[in-house]
Amino acid sequence: MAATSSIRYIKGIGEQRAKQFYKLGIATVEDLVRFYPRTYEDWSHPLSVPEAPLGQPCCIKARLRADFSEHRVRKGMVLYKGMAEDAKGGILQITLFNNKYLAQKLKAGETYLFYGRALGNLLRKEMASPEIQPASCAKIRPIYRQTEGLSSRIIESAVGQALPQMKGIPDPLPPSVRTAYGLPDLETALWQIHFPADGESMEAARRRLVFEELFLLQVGLSQLKARSRGETACILREDTTAAFAAGLPFTLTGAQRRVIAECAADLQSGRPMNRLVQGDVGSGKTAVAAALCHMAARNGWQAAMMAPTEILAEQHYKSLSGLLKGTGVTVGLLTGSASKGEKERVRAALAAGDIQLLVGTHALLQENVVFRRLGLVVTDEQHRFGVAQRAALAAKGDNPHLLVMSATPIPRTLALIIYGDLDVSVIDELPPGRQPIETYAVGTRLRQRAYNYIKKHLDEGRQGYIVCPLVEEGETDLAPARQYAEKLQAGPFRGYRVGLLHGRMKPAEKEEAMRRFSAGDIQLLVSTTVVEVGVDVPNAVIMVIENAERFGLSQLHQLRGRIGRGQYKSTCILISDAQNKEALRRLQVMCSTSDGFKIADEDLKLRGPGDFFGSRQHGLPDLKIADMLEDMEVLRQTGQAVKPLLAADPYLEKEENLPLRKAVEKLFSGAEAAMN
Numbered sequence: 001m002a003a004t005s006s007i008r009y010i011k012g013i014g015e016q017r018a019k020q021f022y023k024l025g026i027a028t029v030e031d032l033v034r035f036y037p038r039t040y041e042d043w044s045h046p047l048s049v050p051e052a053p054l055g056q057p058c059c060i061k062a063r064l065r066a067d068f069s070e071h072r073v074r075k076g077m078v079l080y081k082g083m084a085e086d087a088k089g090g091i092l093q094i095t096l097f098n099n100k101y102l103a104q105k106l107k108a109g110e111t112y113l114f115y116g117r118a119l120g121n122l123l124r125k126e127m128a129s130p131e132i133q134p135a136s137c138a139k140i141r142p143i144y145r146q147t148e149g150l151s152s153r154i155i156e157s158a159v160g161q162a163l164p165q166m167k168g169i170p171d172p173l174p175p176s177v178r179t180a181y182g183l184p185d186l187e188t189a190l191w192q193i194h195f196p197a198d199g200e201s202m203e204a205a206r207r208r209l210v211f212e213e214l215f216l217l218q219v220g221l222s223q224l225k226a227r228s229r230g231e232t233a234c235i236l237r238e239d240t241t242a243a244f245a246a247g248l249p250f251t252l253t254g255a256q257r258r259v260i261a262e263c264a265a266d267l268q269s270g271r272p273m274n275r276l277v278q279g280d281v282g283s284g285k286t287a288v289a290a291a292l293c294h295m296a297a298r299n300g301w302q303a304a305m306m307a308p309t310e311i312l313a314e315q316h317y318k319s320l321s322g323l324l325k326g327t328g329v330t331v332g333l334l335t336g337s338a339s340k341g342e343k344e345r346v347r348a349a350l351a352a353g354d355i356q357l358l359v360g361t362h363a364l365l366q367e368n369v370v371f372r373r374l375g376l377v378v379t380d381e382q383h384r385f386g387v388a389q390r391a392a393l394a395a396k397g398d399n400p401h402l403l404v405m406s407a408t409p410i411p412r413t414l415a416l417i418i419y420g421d422l423d424v425s426v427i428d429e430l431p432p433g434r435q436p437i438e439t440y441a442v443g444t445r446l447r448q449r450a451y452n453y454i455k456k457h458l459d460e461g462r463q464g465y466i467v468c469p470l471v472e473e474g475e476t477d478l479a480p481a482r483q484y485a486e487k488l489q490a491g492p493f494r495g496y497r498v499g500l501l502h503g504r505m506k507p508a509e510k511e512e513a514m515r516r517f518s519a520g521d522i523q524l525l526v527s528t529t530v531v532e533v534g535v536d537v538p539n540a541v542i543m544v545i546e547n548a549e550r551f552g553l554s555q556l557h558q559l560r561g562r563i564g565r566g567q568y569k570s571t572c573i574l575i576s577d578a579q580n581k582e583a584l585r586r587l588q589v590m591c592s593t594s595d596g597f598k599i600a601d602e603d604l605k606l607r608g609p610g611d612f613f614g615s616r617q618h619g620l621p622d623l624k625i626a627d628m629l630e631d632m633e634v635l636r637q638t639g640q641a642v643k644p645l646l647a648a649d650p651y652l653e654k655e656e657n658l659p660l661r662k663a664v665e666k667l668f669s670g671a672e673a674a675m676n
Contacts (some may be wrong), residue, residue: 003030003169010161020150021158030169032162033190035155036209036625037142043113043133044140044198049090049125052118060118060127061135062086063111068096068103082106084114092118093126102132111135140196159194166190172663173212174656177641183208193625207634210626215638217623220664222646232399234375236267236299244294247326248287255429256284260291262425263403267295267376273401278410279427280596281561282434285405286316288427289378290323292403297329297356301375305359306393308380309507310335311514315536316380317359324357334360334369337508365392378403407561409554409596428597436594437564441548441574441587450544450573451492457542458496458523462568464542466526467559469550484546485526493524501527529555531562538566542573549578553586553603557596 007026008018026032046061062084071079080096080103092114096103106112116130144155171178171186178185184192189208196202241260245252252260259277266273279285293303305320307313317333324331332355334346343363349355353372358364374397394400404422442450454464466488468481481502489498499522501513510530516522518537525531525540529551543563548556556574564570574587589602626634645657652661 003028003033003166005029005165007032007158007162010158012161013158017150017154020147023147024145024150029162029165032159033166033194034624035144035159036193038145039143040196040202041115041141041143042199043115043138046113046135046138048086048088049092049118050088050122052125054119054125055117057115057117059113059115059138060084060086060092060125061111061113061138062090062092064106064108066108068094068106070100070103084112089123091124093120093124094130094132095126095128097129099129106132113137140198140202142194156194163191163194170659170662172216172660173208174645174660176656177215177645181211181637181641183211186212206625210631210634211638213623213626214631214635215641216660216664216667218635218638218642219646219652219660220668222642223650223664224668231270232272232401234267234272234296234301234397234400235270236264236295236301236375238295238299239264239268240295240298241291243298244291244327248323250431252287252291253284253427253429253431255279255427256288259288259425259427262423263288263292264295266423267292267401272399273376273403274422275402275425276404276406276422277425277427278406278408280409280430281407281558282565283407283427283430285380285407285427286319287323289403289405290320292376293320293357293378294324294327294329296376296401297327299375300373302350302353302355302371302373303357303376303378304364304371304374304393304396305357305378305380306364307359307361309514310337310361310511311518312380313359313361319536320357320359329356330354331357331359334358334363336361336363337511338363369396371396373397374400376401376403378405380405407596408558409600426597435564435569437560437570437572439560439572439574439591439594441576441591443577444575447575448492450575453571453573454524454542454544455493455496461539462542463517463520463522463537463540464524464544465531465540465562466524466544466546467531468526468528468546481526481528488524488526497521497523499525501525501531503528503530529559531559536565537562539568540565541568541570543571544573544575546575548574548576548587548590549580549583553589553599554596556586556590557599560590560594561596 005028006018007013007021007029008015010029010032013021021027021032024035026035041057041059043059046059049060049062052058052060063086065083065085068080068082071081073079076098078098078100080099082094082096082103084092084094086092094114113133113135114127114130115133116127118125118127120126142152142156142159144152146152146155166187169186173183173186177183183189184204186208189205189212192201192205193209196205241257241264245257263273263275263277266275277285277288279288289305293305296303305316307316313333313335317331321331330349332346332349334343338346346355346358347369350358351370351372358371363369377393377397377400379393379402394402402422454466457464466484468484481500485498485500489496499513499517501510501517505513513522513525517525517540520539540563543560545551545556545559551559560572563572572590574590576583576587578584578587586602589599593599649657652658652664
């Protein structure tokens, strides 16, 4: 049986059980052996009864003194009780619930291993429904992620059947790399990750498999980056940054100047720029984009900027028109809701080269949108666009420069992986004079005071948001947005203009709600997280977030970023009665800092990288064993190992690198398939 064979041919699986394995993403023998344990149970060092810690999972070795006795408690409930004694005379009372088969299978006088939580005192303890194995099974046992009808023990048995089929499997890590970093071969690592001889062997196997995963990822990303570079005819020989900056009514921050310089070097290099600019809410990303669009126009090229919604596109159009006023750069706007005549006028001016910067939505991707000389493509809020859409806009030019902007703070190391085909620049400084948003966490008993505080601001002519997690009534006790908005309008906010925004509204309805809020027709906007990436409403100064414990840190920060965008002091109130440690820590972090990158780092520590890798839009493979937080040192080592290897063999054509090439191709073809 080959590694690529279907798992249904493994002994004990068959057609029906194979369907259960498919739910876990396991289709082949190799998939199965690459389905790593999520944790382990240590049966290898069984304890005596006195040694067993109370209330913690442990393994006790003891001899069954007598057969189990049956006790009928009530209809449908039968207890089976037995007593075992360890070598030092310690007594372990065993209770099984409705398990006649196991009770009859266990024989008096035999020694067994009992795994479970022990309760009792020093010399006499009890275990309810322990897992029981013969004394010969004293080993470290793997525990797997499960699905309905497929227990960890069934998976363990199937893995035991599959591992011998992996004999002689090609190792993607070249021998030179394994030697340099002291890593076991693949076959040894696979056996030891599933059935480790001891803790040391398991750690060595894990390190090897983590190294392999991150190594393959970095090789693939390096090749992707090299392929995407190519050459471009769009060489911007004149750097016009100084002239642009001189015409601004404000001074660029040091971080803005640094990022513009990094981008300008790309634009002058002869190779297409592929750069992500990350900046916290309000850090001035639009001014950076304007400087680069100005440079493109002054060098005889056109630029395009794509935003995910019409209202954001309109906002960018107004901002960029203001920033480029008096520079001679003509700015156009193209959205789906524009009139037929307006669309035709814009397209004609664009094709003639009379529009030098076109701002728009997905409408920019239509075939009849033709640029005369496209040199720079800018996309805003990258996580809202797939790689394919980014590429479609770039295809309207001859290998143009690409600038991706994001206000979603991501720890830098993680950004290098998530946006592996892009260089990364960070605007890590806010413009002077920007007021920090005061943030408070309160319990539900203070909700009425929060309402009164909102009304105080509305009465002064300001606007506010109330954010809640759900749209419709479900099984939870969360306040649904629709009913909540109606309740507020009829009750505490009677006489005020209350609006509603949620994800199930049609795009045109969402746009209309945000337009009305932006125009001041709506004083208080009740919204779900759809407002996370929204418009710039300088008059919105207060936000209340209901059930704040339900949101991740980075999401709370994005939501909070909707306020504090004007000259007025702004306040965010987090309402939560949560008492668990993690939720309280999140709320504490939000109240203590407004720095998006600090918050992103804290989010990574608290919740792991799952959120950052949750979206498939970046088109990267899933990580099966590596942990971006725990394995930073291995990530650094793999980065070091990749450079000399690709310098010597960029296309992995040497015989010793062929298994590596195949593995990288497989890894990235899987990621591309997941995106399509």
